[in-house]
Amino acid sequence: MTYREAVRSALREILRTDARAFLMGEDVGAYGGSFACSKGLLEEFGPERVRDTPLAESTFLGAGIGAAMGGMRPIVEIMTVNFSLLALDQIVNNAATLRHMSGGQISVPLVVRMATGGGRQLAAQHSHSLEGWYAHVPGIRVAVPATPADARGMLLAAMREPDPVFLFEPAVLYPVEDEVDEAAGPADLRHALVRRAGRDLTLVAFGAALPKALAAADALAREDVSAEVVDVRVLRPLDLPTIAASVARTRRAIVVDEAWRTGGFAAEIAASLAEQVFYDLDAPIGRICGAEVPLPYPKHLEDAALPQAATIAAAARALMGRHG
Amino acid sequence: MLRIRRFEEKAAELYTQGKIRGFLHLCIGEEAVSVGTLAALSASDNVVSTYREHGHALARGVPMAALMAELFGKVTGCCRGRGGSMHFFDVGRRFYGGNAIVGGGLPLAVGLALADQMQQRAAITLCLFGDGAVAEGEFHEAMNLAALWRLPVLFLCENNLYAMGTHVARHQAQPDIARKADGYGVPAEAVNGMDLHAVETAVAAHGAAIRNGGGPRLIEARTYRFRAHSMYDPELYRTKAEVEQWKLRDPLPAFAATLRSAGRLDDAGFAALETEVAAEIAAAVAAAEAAAWEPLDGLVRDVYTADAPETTSCA
Numbered sequence: 001m002t003y004r005e006a007v008r009s010a011l012r013e014i015l016r017t018d019a020r021a022f023l024m025g026e027d028v029g030a031y032g033g034s035f036a037c038s039k040g041l042l043e044e045f046g047p048e049r050v051r052d053t054p055l056a057e058s059t060f061l062g063a064g065i066g067a068a069m070g071g072m073r074p075i076v077e078i079m080t081v082n083f084s085l086l087a088l089d090q091i092v093n094n095a096a097t098l099r100h101m102s103g104g105q106i107s108v109p110l111v112v113r114m115a116t117g118g119g120r121q122l123a124a125q126h127s128h129s130l131e132g133w134y135a136h137v138p139g140i141r142v143a144v145p146a147t148p149a150d151a152r153g154m155l156l157a158a159m160r161e162p163d164p165v166f167l168f169e170p171a172v173l174y175p176v177e178d179e180v181d182e183a184a185g186p187a188d189l190r191h192a193l194v195r196r197a198g199r200d201l202t203l204v205a206f207g208a209a210l211p212k213a214l215a216a217a218d219a220l221a222r223e224d225v226s227a228e229v230v231d232v233r234v235l236r237p238l239d240l241p242t243i244a245a246s247v248a249r250t251r252r253a254i255v256v257d258e259a260w261r262t263g264g265f266a267a268e269i270a271a272s273l274a275e276q277v278f279y280d281l282d283a284p285i286g287r288i289c290g291a292e293v294p295l296p297y298p299k300h301l302e303d304a305a306l307p308q309a310a311t312i313a314a315a316a317r318a319l320m321g322r323h324g
Numbered sequence: 325m326l327r328i329r330r331f332e333e334k335a336a337e338l339y340t341q342g343k344i345r346g347f348l349h350l351c352i353g354e355e356a357v358s359v360g361t362l363a364a365l366s367a368s369d370n371v372v373s374t375y376r377e378h379g380h381a382l383a384r385g386v387p388m389a390a391l392m393a394e395l396f397g398k399v400t401g402c403c404r405g406r407g408g409s410m411h412f413f414d415v416g417r418r419f420y421g422g423n424a425i426v427g428g429g430l431p432l433a434v435g436l437a438l439a440d441q442m443q444q445r446a447a448i449t450l451c452l453f454g455d456g457a458v459a460e461g462e463f464h465e466a467m468n469l470a471a472l473w474r475l476p477v478l479f480l481c482e483n484n485l486y487a488m489g490t491h492v493a494r495h496q497a498q499p500d501i502a503r504k505a506d507g508y509g510v511p512a513e514a515v516n517g518m519d520l521h522a523v524e525t526a527v528a529a530h531g532a533a534i535r536n537g538g539g540p541r542l543i544e545a546r547t548y549r550f551r552a553h554s555m556y557d558p559e560l561y562r563t564k565a566e567v568e569q570w571k572l573r574d575p576l577p578a579f580a581a582t583l584r585s586a587g588r589l590d591d592a593g594f595a596a597l598e599t600e601v602a603a604e605i606a607a608a609v610a611a612a613e614a615a616a617w618e619p620l621d622g623l624v625r626d627v628y629t630a631d632a633p634e635t636t637s638c639a
C-alpha cells in the first residue's frame with residue numbers, strides 16, 4: 001500500500017478500537033484530508049469523530065491539548081509544517097511544558113500529524129522541513145516516518161504514548177508504495193534503524209532523505225563502496241547509541257537532512273557523534289543539507305536546493321578518497 | 325475576599341523581603357470577580373486561569389499552604405515549586421493554570437469543554453482572561469470554535485482597564501468588550517466587577533444557560549486592580565487620583581457593609597475573621613519556610629510521563 005494508505009489504515013484502526021480517539025484538523029472530513037489520508041473516514045465515523053476545523057491552527061491545536069487533558073485521545077492534523085508555526089505557542093508553551101510546570105499533574109496524550117518537506121514544487125511557504133526545530137523542545141516526541149510501514153506503525157505507537165507526539169510526514173512520500181503488514185501493530189517509537197548494512201561508511205538520514213540515501217548506497221555498491229544507511233526515525237528523544245554504533249563500525253559518517261544546514265538537526269547529530277565516537281573516526285563527519293534558501297518553485301532550482309542521491313554519493317566518494 | 329486580600333498583601337511583603345522572586349501579579353481590588361465567579365461553579369467544572377490567578381485559586385479551594393509553598397518554590401507547592409506565582413495548577417480541583425501567555429489558555433478551555441461534550445459530562449469550563457487577551461487572535465479563534473461547536477465554555481473577561489500598562493482605549497478599536505461576542509452569535513453581558521453579588525448572579529445565570537446546552541457565553545466583569553501590574557511596575561501610565569477614585573469602590577468593605585446591614589456581620593465578627601485569616605496565613609508561611617526544596621535529581625523529572633531514561637540533564 002502507499003504511504004497515504006498506510007496513514008489511513010492506522011487512523012481507521014485507531015478510530016475503530018479507541019472510543020476516546022478522534023481526528024480533527026483542516027479539511028480532514030468533507031474534503032478527505034488535503035493529502036487524502038483521511039478519505040472516507042467522515043462517512044465511516046461521522047462528524048463527531050472526524051472534525052473539520054476552522055483555519056485556526058493555534059486554537060485547534062490548543063483545543064487538542066485541552067481535550068487530551070480532559071480525557072480524550074485527539075489526533076490533530078495540520079495541513080503542512082509551515083502552517084504549524086501559527087500553533088507554535090500552543091506547542092512550545094503548553095503541550096511541551098504543562099507536565100513539568102504542573103509538577104507532573106498534567107498528562108497531554110496528544111498526537112499531531114503534519115506534512116513536511118519539499119519536492120512537490122509548492123514554493124517557500126509549503127515546502128520547508130522544520131521538524132528539527134521541534135526536536136529542540138523537551139517535553140514532546142518528534143518522529144519522522146520514512147516508509148509506509150512506519151507511517152502506519154508509528155502512528156499506532158504514538159497513540160499509546162502519554163505525552164505529545166509529533167509525526168512529520170514527508171509530503172513527497174505519500175504516493176510511495178511498499179509492503180505493509182496490517183497485522184503488525186505499533187512500531188518501535190524509541191529507536192533508529194539500520195535500513196541497509198554496510199562496511200565503509202554510514203549515511204545517516206531520515207524522512208524524505210532516506211530513499212535518497214538508499215539510492216546513493218545502491219549507486220556506491222556498484223563502485224564497490226559499501227554504505228550503511230541508518231534511518232534516524234525519531235529526532236527527539238534521539239537514539240544516539242544506534243547511530244553511534246554504526247559509525248563506530250564504519251568509521252565514517254555523512255548526515256543527510258533536507259532542512260537548512262545552519263543550526264539544523266544534521267549539526268546536532270554530527271556534534272553528538274563527534275562527542276561519542278571521535279576516536280573511531282577515519283574522516284571528518286560530513287553533512288549534506290538543503291541549500292540556504294527559501295525553497296524555490298521551479299523544479300530545477302528545487303532539485304538543486306535539496307540533497308539528491310547523486311550529491312550524497314559524490315560526498316561519500318570524496319569521504320572515501322575516491323574522485324572522478 | 326478577605327483571605328485573598330490578606331494572602332496577597334503577605335505575598336507582596338515576602339517579595340520585598342526576597343523570599344519570593346519572579347513575577348508577582350496581585351489581584352487586589354479584583355477579589356469580587358474571583359469569589360463571585362467561583363462561588364457560582366460546581367466542583368465538576370473546569371477552570372482555566374491567567375498569570376493573575378492567586379484569587380481564582382483560593383476561591384476554587386486550592387489550599388493556601390500549597391499556594392504559599394509554590395510562591396516560595398518549595399516541593400510542597402501545588403506544582404512542586406516548578407511554576408511559581410504565574411503557574412498554579414491543581415488538577416484534582418480541575419484548576420488548569422496559571423497560564424502566563426496572554427490568551428494562551430483560551431484554546432485549552434475550548435479543548436476541555438470539547439472533552440466534556442464528547443464524554444457527555446455535565447460540566448462547564450470557566451475560561452478567565454484579561455482585557456489584554458481580547459486583542460489576541462486566540463480570543464477570536466476560541467470564541468468562533470466554541471460557538472461553532474456549541475461548547476460549554478463560559479468566557480469571563482476580567483477587564484481591569486489595563487493590558488499591563490496600556491489602557492483599554494489604547495489597545496481596543498472597540499473597547500466595549502461584551503459587544504465583541506455579537507460577531508460570534510454568543511450571548512454576552514457586562515457586569516460590575518466590584519460587586520460580588522452582581523458577579524455571582526451573572527455567572528450563575530449564564531452558567532445555567534450553558535449547562536442547558538445553550539453554547540458558550542461571555543461575561544465582561546468591569547473591575548480594577550489597586551496595585552501595579554507586577555512588583556516591577558512603576559505605574560507611570562495612570563494617576564494616583566485614578567487609583568484612589570477606584571478604591572472608593574473597594575469590593576471588600578462594600579460587601580462587609582452589605583453583611584452588616586443584613587445583620588450577618590458585626591465588628592466582633594469581622595475581627596474574628598481577620599484573626600482566622602491571619603492565623604491561616606501565618607501557618608502557610610511557616611510551613612513554606614520549613615518545607616524542602618525539590619532535590620536536584622528531580623530537575624528533569626516530569627519532562628516525559630515515564631521519566632524515560634533519555635531525559636538527561638544538561639551536565
